[in-house]
Amino acid sequence: MGCGVxxxxxxxxxxxLGYLWDTWTQAEQVVAIYSLVRRLGPVPSKFLLNVLSHTTQPDQQELIPIEQQANDPAFVSQIPEGKDGGASELLHHLPLLRPTNTEAKLQYLSIIPKVLAHAVTSGVGQPAALENARQLLSYSLIHPAISAEERRALTHWLRALEDRLADLRRPPAHLQHTQGYGNNISRSCSLGPGGAKSRWNDTSHLPPPDTGQDDSGWCGGSSSSGGGGPSMEPPQSPNNSATSSRSSGCDTDDVPPHHHLGMRDVGAWLKSLRLHKYSPLLSNLSYQELLALDEVTLESQGVTKGARHKIVLSIEKLKDRYRSLMQIEKVFYKLV
Structure with missing residues (x-):
């Protein structure tokens, strides 16, 4: 029984749910909505269709030329590969493919496996290609134009892309030990709750490194819902920022030049929380160590109470995001 509207x-x-929504990519948002809409009966489904038709009507004109391109087999066959093998261009057009357009669909199906293969083989050198390819595959596995048999032919790419992303985010052997400001935190952080290693340590619960996209929202940095991000006031302190930085061992001029793979955007994350002065303290941590941070550990490093709360809250949101992604992955496997 529900809680009542x-x-x-x-x-x-x-x-x-709104907080989670703001942490998802557009493809993840679409997959989540798709999995929920499939559970609706005919009347609420029709109602939502009418709502969407009404609310998106002002934007229809600007979509007309893009939709024409998306349904033109000749145009699709000539989509340039680009740095990500053409994934970003396909992401722009595949969602607008009409379900009955078999000729254009066949062009997409001839290109998509090549794009996915390019992403897997380029791997570490092009993390943006991996992320775009994964989103492209998400659309492909739920698109009404693509049959169940055609989806099954694409399913094996799910695991291949996830494995490649896991390799990308796993720190190499020579970076396993943190240095400088991160040493004290490293010694106080375990692999996770209870010391047990989980899939949080090597998959997509944290933002992909250097995707070329705006990562300000991956831990609440830009939220249309008005919660969890910069809308929270910065911690009040009687000291100015320079004094606070020195007292906590976080001079911004001393940012370590080397970072663990997957941790490059920690500075942008902290800046979105208005806590960028703590970048030197956290930028040398691995994913595992960042995930294991708690308020006690942060307090021991001189992090103020308000800042500790913000950081720990954002990490909890990242954990929730991973759980949601795993649920979406289960939906994928049920569809194919």
Missing amino acids: GSAAFRDQVVG
Whole structure:
């Protein structure tokens, strides 16, 4: 039984879903909605169709030329490869493919495996290609124009892409030990709750490194819902920022030049939280060590109470994001 549409518990659930929504990529958002809409009956489905038709009507004109391209077999066959093998261009057009356009669909199906193969083989050298390819595969596995048999032919790429992303995010042997500012935190952080290693350590619960996209939202940096990000006031301190930096061992001029793979965007994350002065303290940590941070550890490093709370709250959101991604992955496997 549900909480009731007007209840406080239901409102809290909707707000929580909004926080998660802001951490997802556009493809993840579409897959989540798709999996939920499939559970609706015909009347609420028709209602949502009418709502979408009404609310998106002002934007239809600008989509017309793009939709024409997306359904033109000649145009699709000539999509340039680009640095990511053409994944970004396909992401722009595949969602607009009409379900009945078999000729154009066949062109997409001839190109998509090549793009996925390019992403897997380019790997570490082009992380943006991996992320774009994964989003492209997400659309391919739920697109109504693509049959169940055609989806099954693409399914094996799911694991190949996830394995490649895991390799990308796993620190090499010579970077396993943190240096400088991160040493004290490293010694106090375990692999995770209870010391057990989980898939959080090597998959996509944290933002992909250097995707070329705006990562300000991956831990609440830019939220349309108004919660969890920069809308939170910075911690108040009687000291100015320079004094606070020195007292916590975080001079911004001393940012270590080397980072663990997958941790390059920690500075942008902290800046979105208005906590960039702590970049030197956290930028040398691995994914595992960052995930294991708690307020006690941060307090021992001189991090203020308000900043500790922000950092720990953002890490919890990242954990929730990973759990949601795993649920979406389960939906994929049920569809094919």
